[in-house]
Amino acid sequence: MANILSSGKIGKKHLSERGLVNLFIWPTLILLILVNIFPLFYSIFLSFNNYSVIGNKLPIWVGFQNFKDLLTNEQVWNYFAITGRYALLSVVLQTVLGFGLAMLIREKFKGSGIITTLILIPMMLSPVVVGLFWKLMFNPGYGIFNYLISWLGIPLTTDWLAKGDLALWAIVLVDVWMWTPFVMLLVLSGLSAIPEYLYEAAAIDRASSWFQFWHITLPQVAPLVLIAVLFRSIEAFKSFDLAMGLTGGGPGAATRLISIDIYTRAFLGQFKTGQASALAVIVLVVIIAISNLYITALNKAKES
Amino acid sequence: MATIELRDVVKKFGDKYAVKPMNMTIQDGEFVVLLGPSGCGKTTTLRMISGLEAVSSGNIFLNGKDVTWAHPSARDIAYVFQFYALYPHLTVRDNIAFPLQAQAVKRDVIERRVKDVSNLLKIKHLLKRRPGGLSGGDQQRVALARALVRHPAAFLMDEPLGALDADFRETMRAEIKALHVAQKATTVYVTHDQIEAMAMGDRIVVMSNASVQQIGTPAEVYHSPTNLFVANFIGSPGMNLVKCHYQGGKLTLPGGSVYVPAEGWQKTLDHQLGDNQTVVLGFRPEAARVSGEPKISADVFLVEMNGSNVLLDLHLDDDNIVRIRTNRGVNYGLGDTINFDLDPQMVRFFNPSTEAALVME
CATH class of the missing domain: 3.40.50.300 (P-loop containing nucleotide triphosphate hydrolases)
Incomplete structure (x- = not known):
């Protein structure tokens, strides 16, 4: 008995295991609650209210009115369509190009390490910076982009960012330039995890390279490709900084992605905080839905 | 095909x-x-x-x-x-x-x-x-x-x-x-x-x-x-390989036992090695036949019961062990000295320096 008591005393001098756990968890948790969880719930709360941060009035509960207004607004549907087209184009291009690049630098060759690192650079830059310097490159007067295109024999003096149909493509192009390396990196790690003996077995089984690609390489990396597509789709759907830096949603509303629309509602003009919150909640629901589709597919791919 | x-x-x-x-x-x-x-x-x-x-x-x-x-x-x-x-x-x-x-x-x-x-x-x-x-x-x-x-x-x-x-x-x-x-x-x-x-x-x-x-x-x-x-x-255990001294048609094994190989082997050894030489004698465990007369004698060191037969580890001297298979019916105690002969059909010889088998002429 005496022993147990005295050892208990010693325990109090030091941190108990429980105390240590709390010490590590709580600072992170408090930070998360302050900057993530509280704002999330607050914006959900605001989405049911008529409220403006500069209005100097308390939120007024309006139920689903904000949602009703937004979902019956044809403009909002148009912005969703723009965002969808943008996400589809850039994710498909990134996946195809990233896969291709990964297949190319899969075999080690002299300088392949340096080339891999160089390819990865765009991914490490800040999207705002990328937006800005691509804006300079796209400039019809002194930008280098049109000059480079003229090398291909196409004499163009277009202002890419000022033409409605081209501006979205311009953003897609920059997004692809920036994020293809990310897809490549994931696919590359998937490719390097395929055991060599599968290809040996396939060579013995007289499978052509094409057959090997479709029946071994592709199914083996499919889970990682799906993860890349999942990440990029979510990112593309809520993409803001790149497009904002390049076009600011223009010309007109040709590149007004849904997140730019939220931003405009929240911080430009009327500061419709409640309505912007409602739109943000809608986007959140859409993204969760898309993610679930992918995760279901991913689990299916992993089962095999 | x-x-x-x-x-x-x-x-x-x-x-x-x-x-x-x-x-x-x-x-x-x-x-x-x-x-x-x-x-x-x-x-x-x-x-x-x-x-x-x-x-x-x-x-x-x-x-x-x-x-x-x-x-x-x-x-x-x-x-x-x-x-x-x-x-x-x-x-x-x-x-x-x-x-x-x-x-x-x-x-x-x-x-x-x-x-x-x-x-x-x-x-x-x-x-x-x-x-x-x-x-x-x-x-x-x-x-x-x-x-x-x-x-x-x-x-x-x-x-x-x-x-x-x-x-x-x-x-x-x-x-x-x-x-x-x-x-x-x-x-x-x-x-x-x-x-x-x-x-x-x-x-x-x-x-x-x-x-x-x-x-x-x-x-x-x-x-x-x-x-x-x-x-x-090959074989488990492998062939017994014993370094012997060959002189005058006789092999002296470690421990002093003397074995006289068949005539064909004597000629081969004389021709291919010469007299007064070291040669490796090889025989499978089942080539040994325990007999009463003192041919090759050795001390029992380990007895392994294998069901259908008994595998004996024998000390020729302190450094040389041979393993032989015997009938399971007979019991041997550790330390017993036993005598055995070799089936002449199953005796092989190897050149100790080239490690190659000698071929009987």
Whole structure:
């Protein structure tokens, strides 16, 4: 008995295991609650209210009115369509190009390490910076982009960012330039995890390279490709900084992605905080839905 | 069906030989076992035959056709990998069908062939499963099925039973042998297990240190090993090898016993070694016959009961141990001195410096 008591005393001098756990968890948790969880719930709360941060009035509960207004607004549907087209184009291009690049630098060759690192650079830059310097490159007067295109024999003096149909493509192009390396990196790690003996077995089984690609390489990396597509789709759907830096949603509303629309509602003009919150909640629901589709597919791919 | 011929085949990794110049002809329908300790070059040889590994020099012929630089897929051979190498993302059925699908065989033909081969290997109930969930033995059956389904000209098997439990190995060994008897397909089989090699092979190629030590039937390599390595490696336990002194037609063993070899051997020893020389006497444990008269005497050091017989470890002197098999009916105590004679038919001699067997003239 005496022993147990005295050892208990010693325990109090030091941190108990429980105390240590709390010490590590709580600072992170408090930070998360302050900057993530509280704002999330607050914006959900605001989405049911008529409220403006500069209005100097308390939120007024309006139920689903904000949602009703937004979902019956044809403009909002148009912005969703723009965002969808943008996400589809850039994710498909990134996946195809990233896969291709990964297949190319899969075999080690002299300088392949340096080339891999160089390819990865765009991914490490800040999207705002990328937006800005691509804006300079796209400039019809002194930008280098049109000059480079003229090398291909196409004499163009277009202002890419000022033409409605081209501006979205311009953003897609920059997004692809920036994020293809990310897809490549994931696919590359998937490719390097395929055991060599599968290809040996396939060579013995007289499978052509094409057959090997479709029946071994592709199914083996499919889970990682799906993860890349999942990440990029979510990112593309809520993409803001790149497009904002390049076009600011223009010309007109040709590149007004849904997140730019939220931003405009929240911080430009009327500061419709409640309505912007409602739109943000809608986007959140859409993204969760898309993610679930992918995760279901991913689990299916992993089962095999 | 195919013959396989290796002509001066060499494999080098850097400066190091993996396979020293190797010559071998494998007849149509033959079951040849490449046997040797790990790192002796047997798997490298098999991989060169398959085309998975390029030769450093020399030529490989399949049915008389030079295939040295042909891609594995151009050789029409099946290869059973040590760790099965099944396609993990495909079902058992698709694994077996893979070589046929790769050749764009018609769907109904594939269906029939997969059905036949899965009946043959008793894996019909597994067709819808994936390889990851199967036992080692079942995975090996699937790997065999994938090899069998396309009716290849030859089978190459790289320690296919190496990853299985001991008792299951015997079952699979019998199954593979039965398959061979039924299919009559040329088979090259790699193993480090000499019991497996003896049980399965029509011929055994014993390899060590990147070179072929002996090529022969199981009986030949067992009874007439060409050198000390083969004598020691084949059999469990291996051949007893005792350094003796030869003078005047008599051998003096360590411990002082004197053994008089048969007349034919005396002539051979006189001619090939000369008088007053050291020679290695070799005999299998079962060549010894315990007898009353003092021929070779030794002290019992260990008694191993093997069921059908008793294996005795005997001290000739402090440094020299021989092992002999005796009738299980007789009991020996530790430390007893026993006398034995050797079956003259089963006595072999080796040159201690070249390590090669002497051939009786």
